[in-house]
Amino acid sequence: MASTNEPGADASLTYRLKALTKIADRMSSEMSRDKLGVPYPEASIIAAIGTFGPQTVMDISRRANLDKSQASRTVEAMLSKEILARTGNDKDGRSVIISLTAEGRKIFKKIGPTLDKRDSDLYHGLNEAERVALRFLLDKVLASHGWDATS
Numbered sequence: 001m002a003s004t005n006e007p008g009a010d011a012s013l014t015y016r017l018k019a020l021t022k023i024a025d026r027m028s029s030e031m032s033r034d035k036l037g038v039p040y041p042e043a044s045i046i047a048a049i050g051t052f053g054p055q056t057v058m059d060i061s062r063r064a065n066l067d068k069s070q071a072s073r074t075v076e077a078m079l080s081k082e083i084l085a086r087t088g089n090d091k092d093g094r095s096v097i098i099s100l101t102a103e104g105r106k107i108f109k110k111i112g113p114t115l116d117k118r119d120s121d122l123y124h125g126l127n128e129a130e131r132v133a134l135r136f137l138l139d140k141v142l143a144s145h146g147w148d149a150t151s
Helices: 012-038 040-051 057-061 068-080 102-122 128-143
Strands: 083-087 096-100
Touching: 012 040, 012 096, 012 102, 040 057, 040 068, 040 102, 057 068, 057 096, 057 128, 096 102
Parallel strands: none
Antiparallel strands: 083 096
16 A cells, blocks of 8 residues: 555545445445345435435435436335335425335334444444544535535
8 A cells, every 4th residue: 555645546535535435335235235135225215214204306316325317216116115105295296205114114223233333344443533533534524515414
């Protein structure tokens, strides 16, 4: 591994974030399949709705970090499996509101412990102070670019 003082792609923040994202995505995909019994995009959608409540497909795509077409296709598949339900949107007649069914809520209850395990595995090698510092620094960089974890 190159030192942080050496130029090169492997020393850039973007390279490191992409590498960590690949690791996290692989872990999430494996855990979704093995522990939750659903593909990772479905688990992401269930987590977004379970955390933020019923919402539009646009909101789901943003909160689940999926592009709109992937979110839309995955929501449609989940509606047919009766993991999600669809109702009209009183605020905007052009869109619908997507919510969890009883089956979706059952899966959502398993997601928290699964994400906690994934995060613990990702943070392996860091002590608690380093974990707190990393979360703080990442949130600071994200906030400086307009990212808001609460919306």
